[in-house]
Amino acid sequence: MTAGKYDAVAVPLLSSARSVGGFAGRAALGTVFLMGGSLVFRHPEGPTHAAGNFLGKLKKRVAPLNRFEDRDLVRLNAAVQCAAGASLIAGRIPRVAAAVLVGSLIPTTLAGFPFWEAEPGPERIRMNADFTKNAALAGGLIRVITHP
Template identity: 50%
Template sequence: MPETPPRFDDVGRALSRLALAAVFVSGGRHVWRHLDGPAQGAETFLKRCRRAVPLLDRFTDRQLVRANAAVHVTAGAALAVGLAPTACATALAGSLVPTTLAAFPFWTQPDGPQRTRQQGDFLKNLALAGGLLAVVVNDRHRSRHTSR
Protein backbone atom coordinates (compact mmCIF):
# COMPACT_ATOMS: atom_id res chain seq x y z
CA MET A 1 0.00 0.00 0.00
CA PRO A 2 1.49 3.37 -0.96
CA GLU A 3 2.37 5.79 1.80
CA THR A 4 0.05 8.78 2.05
CA PRO A 5 1.72 12.06 1.17
CA PRO A 6 2.05 14.58 3.99
CA ARG A 7 -0.86 16.98 4.32
CA PHE A 8 -0.31 20.63 3.51
CA ASP A 9 -0.85 21.69 7.13
CA ASP A 10 1.73 19.12 8.30
CA VAL A 11 4.29 20.54 5.88
CA GLY A 12 3.43 24.09 6.93
CA ARG A 13 3.73 23.18 10.60
CA ALA A 14 7.14 21.58 10.01
CA LEU A 15 8.39 24.56 7.98
CA SER A 16 7.24 27.05 10.59
CA ARG A 17 8.96 25.08 13.37
CA LEU A 18 12.11 24.92 11.26
CA ALA A 19 12.06 28.68 10.62
CA LEU A 20 11.61 29.45 14.32
CA ALA A 21 14.29 26.94 15.30
CA ALA A 22 16.83 28.43 12.88
CA VAL A 23 16.71 31.77 14.72
CA PHE A 24 17.40 30.16 18.08
CA VAL A 25 20.06 27.67 16.94
CA SER A 26 21.94 30.36 15.02
CA GLY A 27 21.69 32.96 17.79
CA GLY A 28 22.51 30.48 20.54
CA ARG A 29 25.54 29.23 18.64
CA HIS A 30 26.77 32.77 18.13
CA VAL A 31 26.40 33.63 21.82
CA TRP A 32 28.11 30.35 22.82
CA ARG A 33 31.11 31.20 20.64
CA HIS A 34 31.27 34.92 21.46
CA LEU A 35 30.24 35.01 25.09
CA ASP A 36 31.93 38.17 26.32
CA GLY A 37 29.71 40.74 24.55
CA PRO A 38 26.38 39.19 25.53
CA ALA A 39 27.57 38.56 29.11
CA GLN A 40 28.68 42.17 29.43
CA GLY A 41 25.40 43.36 27.92
CA ALA A 42 23.42 41.27 30.41
CA GLU A 43 25.33 42.55 33.45
CA THR A 44 22.83 45.24 34.54
CA PHE A 45 19.85 42.95 34.02
CA LEU A 46 21.53 40.09 35.90
CA LYS A 47 22.34 42.38 38.85
CA ARG A 48 18.62 43.12 39.20
CA CYS A 49 17.81 39.41 38.85
CA ARG A 50 20.29 38.50 41.58
CA ARG A 51 18.59 40.93 43.99
CA ALA A 52 15.29 39.16 43.33
CA VAL A 53 16.71 35.62 43.15
CA PRO A 54 19.79 35.26 45.40
CA LEU A 55 20.33 31.70 44.15
CA LEU A 56 21.72 33.25 40.96
CA ASP A 57 24.72 34.51 42.97
CA ARG A 58 26.18 31.00 42.61
CA PHE A 59 26.70 31.59 38.89
CA THR A 60 28.75 34.09 36.94
CA ASP A 61 27.17 36.24 34.24
CA ARG A 62 29.04 34.18 31.65
CA GLN A 63 27.63 30.92 33.04
CA LEU A 64 24.07 32.23 33.00
CA VAL A 65 24.36 33.61 29.49
CA ARG A 66 25.96 30.37 28.30
CA ALA A 67 23.18 28.31 29.90
CA ASN A 68 20.60 30.42 28.08
CA ALA A 69 22.50 29.92 24.81
CA ALA A 70 22.51 26.17 25.46
CA VAL A 71 18.72 26.23 25.84
CA HIS A 72 18.44 28.09 22.54
CA VAL A 73 20.65 25.60 20.69
CA THR A 74 19.27 22.38 22.17
CA ALA A 75 15.58 23.28 22.29
CA GLY A 76 15.90 24.94 18.89
CA ALA A 77 17.46 21.85 17.33
CA ALA A 78 14.84 19.59 18.88
CA LEU A 79 12.06 21.90 17.67
CA ALA A 80 13.53 21.80 14.17
CA VAL A 81 13.18 18.03 13.99
CA GLY A 82 9.77 18.01 15.69
CA LEU A 83 10.95 16.39 18.92
CA ALA A 84 8.58 17.42 21.76
CA PRO A 85 7.56 20.66 20.05
CA THR A 86 5.37 21.87 22.93
CA ALA A 87 8.15 21.43 25.50
CA CYS A 88 10.75 22.98 23.20
CA ALA A 89 8.59 25.97 22.30
CA THR A 90 7.79 26.51 25.98
CA ALA A 91 11.48 26.36 26.95
CA LEU A 92 12.42 28.75 24.16
CA ALA A 93 9.66 31.20 25.05
CA GLY A 94 10.76 31.12 28.69
CA SER A 95 14.39 31.72 27.78
CA LEU A 96 13.41 34.49 25.38
CA VAL A 97 12.10 36.64 28.25
CA PRO A 98 15.46 37.25 29.99
CA THR A 99 17.24 37.41 26.63
CA THR A 100 14.95 40.18 25.43
CA LEU A 101 14.89 42.14 28.68
CA ALA A 102 18.69 41.99 29.00
CA ALA A 103 19.60 42.71 25.39
CA PHE A 104 16.94 45.21 24.30
CA PRO A 105 15.86 47.52 27.15
CA PHE A 106 14.81 50.25 24.72
CA TRP A 107 12.85 52.06 27.44
CA THR A 108 16.15 52.99 29.14
CA GLN A 109 17.52 54.66 26.00
CA PRO A 110 17.04 58.29 25.02
CA ASP A 111 15.16 58.97 21.80
CA GLY A 112 17.34 58.27 18.80
CA PRO A 113 18.63 55.50 16.56
CA GLN A 114 19.82 53.22 19.41
CA ARG A 115 16.39 53.29 21.05
CA THR A 116 14.68 52.67 17.71
CA ARG A 117 16.96 49.72 16.92
CA GLN A 118 16.45 48.18 20.37
CA GLN A 119 12.70 48.67 20.15
CA GLY A 120 12.67 46.94 16.76
CA ASP A 121 14.67 44.00 18.13
CA PHE A 122 12.42 43.84 21.20
CA LEU A 123 9.35 43.66 18.94
CA LYS A 124 11.02 41.05 16.75
CA ASN A 125 11.52 38.87 19.82
CA LEU A 126 7.91 39.49 20.79
CA ALA A 127 6.93 38.16 17.35
CA LEU A 128 9.14 35.10 17.92
CA ALA A 129 7.36 34.54 21.23
CA GLY A 130 4.06 34.71 19.35
CA GLY A 131 5.30 32.08 16.91
CA LEU A 132 6.37 29.84 19.77
CA LEU A 133 2.97 30.29 21.42
CA ALA A 134 1.35 29.23 18.13
CA VAL A 135 3.45 26.05 18.16
CA VAL A 136 2.28 25.26 21.71
CA VAL A 137 -1.38 25.97 20.99
CA ASN A 138 -1.34 24.18 17.63
CA ASP A 139 0.42 21.13 19.02
CA ARG A 140 -1.96 20.85 21.98
CA HIS A 141 -5.00 21.38 19.75
CA ARG A 142 -3.73 18.79 17.30
CA SER A 143 -2.95 16.19 19.98
CA ARG A 144 -6.44 16.53 21.44
CA HIS A 145 -8.05 15.90 18.07
CA THR A 146 -5.80 13.04 16.99
CA SER A 147 -6.02 11.11 20.25
CA ARG A 148 -9.73 10.43 19.88
Protein backbone atom coordinates in the same frame (compact mmCIF):
# COMPACT_ATOMS: atom_id res chain seq x y z
CA MET B 1 -24.99 17.11 0.44
CA THR B 2 -22.97 14.36 -1.16
CA ALA B 3 -19.24 14.14 -1.26
CA GLY B 4 -17.70 15.49 -4.43
CA LYS B 5 -15.41 13.38 -6.52
CA TYR B 6 -12.41 15.48 -5.47
CA ASP B 7 -13.03 15.40 -1.70
CA ALA B 8 -11.05 12.20 -1.30
CA VAL B 9 -8.04 13.99 -2.81
CA ALA B 10 -8.54 17.44 -1.27
CA VAL B 11 -8.61 16.37 2.37
CA PRO B 12 -5.27 14.48 2.31
CA LEU B 13 -3.65 17.32 0.35
CA LEU B 14 -4.86 19.88 2.89
CA SER B 15 -3.58 17.72 5.72
CA SER B 16 -0.26 17.32 3.92
CA ALA B 17 -0.01 21.08 3.33
CA ARG B 18 -0.64 21.70 7.03
CA SER B 19 2.09 19.27 8.03
CA VAL B 20 4.54 20.83 5.55
CA GLY B 21 3.57 24.28 6.79
CA GLY B 22 3.98 23.18 10.39
CA PHE B 23 7.39 21.72 9.68
CA ALA B 24 8.50 24.85 7.80
CA GLY B 25 7.32 27.10 10.61
CA ARG B 26 8.97 25.02 13.32
CA ALA B 27 12.18 24.76 11.29
CA ALA B 28 12.30 28.51 10.72
CA LEU B 29 11.70 29.28 14.39
CA GLY B 30 14.08 26.59 15.58
CA THR B 31 16.86 27.78 13.27
CA VAL B 32 16.74 31.28 14.77
CA PHE B 33 17.43 29.83 18.22
CA LEU B 34 19.89 27.16 17.13
CA MET B 35 22.04 29.60 15.19
CA GLY B 36 21.67 32.52 17.61
CA GLY B 37 22.30 30.34 20.65
CA SER B 38 25.33 28.78 19.02
CA LEU B 39 26.83 32.18 18.26
CA VAL B 40 26.24 33.48 21.79
CA PHE B 41 27.61 30.27 23.32
CA ARG B 42 30.84 30.64 21.36
CA HIS B 43 31.11 34.41 21.78
CA PRO B 44 29.31 35.42 25.01
CA GLU B 45 31.22 38.65 25.63
CA GLY B 46 28.84 41.13 23.96
CA PRO B 47 25.61 39.58 25.26
CA THR B 48 27.15 39.25 28.74
CA HIS B 49 27.99 42.94 28.75
CA ALA B 50 24.52 43.86 27.48
CA ALA B 51 22.86 41.67 30.12
CA GLY B 52 24.94 42.95 33.02
CA ASN B 53 22.43 45.47 34.38
CA PHE B 54 19.52 43.04 34.05
CA LEU B 55 21.45 40.16 35.63
CA GLY B 56 22.55 42.38 38.51
CA LYS B 57 18.91 43.19 39.29
CA LEU B 58 17.88 39.56 38.84
CA LYS B 59 20.61 38.32 41.19
CA LYS B 60 19.35 40.67 43.91
CA ARG B 61 15.92 39.03 43.67
CA VAL B 62 17.05 35.43 43.07
CA ALA B 63 19.92 34.85 45.50
CA PRO B 64 21.01 31.38 44.24
CA LEU B 65 22.03 32.99 40.93
CA ASN B 66 24.79 34.86 42.75
CA ARG B 67 27.01 31.79 42.71
CA PHE B 68 27.21 31.99 38.90
CA GLU B 69 29.20 34.40 36.78
CA ASP B 70 27.15 36.47 34.32
CA ARG B 71 29.05 34.86 31.44
CA ASP B 72 28.03 31.39 32.64
CA LEU B 73 24.36 32.37 32.86
CA VAL B 74 24.47 33.82 29.35
CA ARG B 75 26.12 30.67 28.00
CA LEU B 76 23.62 28.45 29.82
CA ASN B 77 20.74 30.37 28.26
CA ALA B 78 22.42 30.03 24.85
CA ALA B 79 22.83 26.26 25.33
CA VAL B 80 19.15 25.96 26.27
CA GLN B 81 18.22 27.86 23.11
CA CYS B 82 20.43 25.58 20.98
CA ALA B 83 18.97 22.39 22.42
CA ALA B 84 15.34 23.54 22.29
CA GLY B 85 15.83 25.00 18.81
CA ALA B 86 17.23 21.70 17.55
CA SER B 87 14.33 19.85 19.15
CA LEU B 88 11.86 22.19 17.46
CA ILE B 89 13.51 21.69 14.06
CA ALA B 90 13.50 17.91 14.48
CA GLY B 91 9.87 17.91 15.59
CA ARG B 92 10.79 16.15 18.84
CA ILE B 93 8.53 17.31 21.66
CA PRO B 94 7.88 20.57 19.78
CA ARG B 95 5.40 21.95 22.32
CA VAL B 96 7.85 21.48 25.18
CA ALA B 97 10.69 22.93 23.10
CA ALA B 98 8.57 25.96 22.19
CA ALA B 99 7.61 26.49 25.84
CA VAL B 100 11.27 26.30 26.90
CA LEU B 101 12.17 28.81 24.18
CA VAL B 102 9.48 31.25 25.31
CA GLY B 103 10.83 30.94 28.85
CA SER B 104 14.34 31.61 27.59
CA LEU B 105 13.31 34.41 25.26
CA ILE B 106 11.74 36.54 28.00
CA PRO B 107 14.94 37.19 30.00
CA THR B 108 16.95 37.38 26.77
CA THR B 109 14.70 40.15 25.49
CA LEU B 110 14.51 42.06 28.78
CA ALA B 111 18.28 41.86 29.23
CA GLY B 112 19.31 42.57 25.67
CA PHE B 113 16.84 45.17 24.49
CA PRO B 114 15.67 47.46 27.32
CA PHE B 115 14.70 50.24 24.91
CA TRP B 116 12.75 52.03 27.66
CA GLU B 117 16.08 52.77 29.40
CA ALA B 118 17.83 54.12 26.29
CA GLU B 119 18.04 57.75 25.30
CA PRO B 120 15.92 58.72 22.27
CA GLY B 121 17.85 58.12 19.08
CA PRO B 122 19.11 55.36 16.78
CA GLU B 123 20.11 52.96 19.57
CA ARG B 124 16.68 53.15 21.16
CA ILE B 125 15.03 52.58 17.78
CA ARG B 126 17.23 49.51 17.15
CA MET B 127 16.52 48.10 20.59
CA ASN B 128 12.79 48.66 20.14
CA ALA B 129 12.89 46.87 16.78
CA ASP B 130 14.78 43.90 18.29
CA PHE B 131 12.37 43.79 21.24
CA THR B 132 9.44 43.73 18.82
CA LYS B 133 11.11 41.01 16.72
CA ASN B 134 11.51 38.85 19.81
CA ALA B 135 7.86 39.46 20.72
CA ALA B 136 6.94 38.18 17.23
CA LEU B 137 9.13 35.11 17.76
CA ALA B 138 7.33 34.50 21.06
CA GLY B 139 4.03 34.71 19.19
CA GLY B 140 5.20 32.05 16.73
CA LEU B 141 6.33 29.84 19.58
CA ILE B 142 3.00 30.25 21.34
CA ARG B 143 1.33 29.14 18.12
CA VAL B 144 3.42 25.95 18.18
CA ILE B 145 2.41 25.37 21.80
CA THR B 146 -1.30 25.88 21.23
CA HIS B 147 -1.68 24.34 17.74
CA PRO B 148 0.45 21.20 17.49
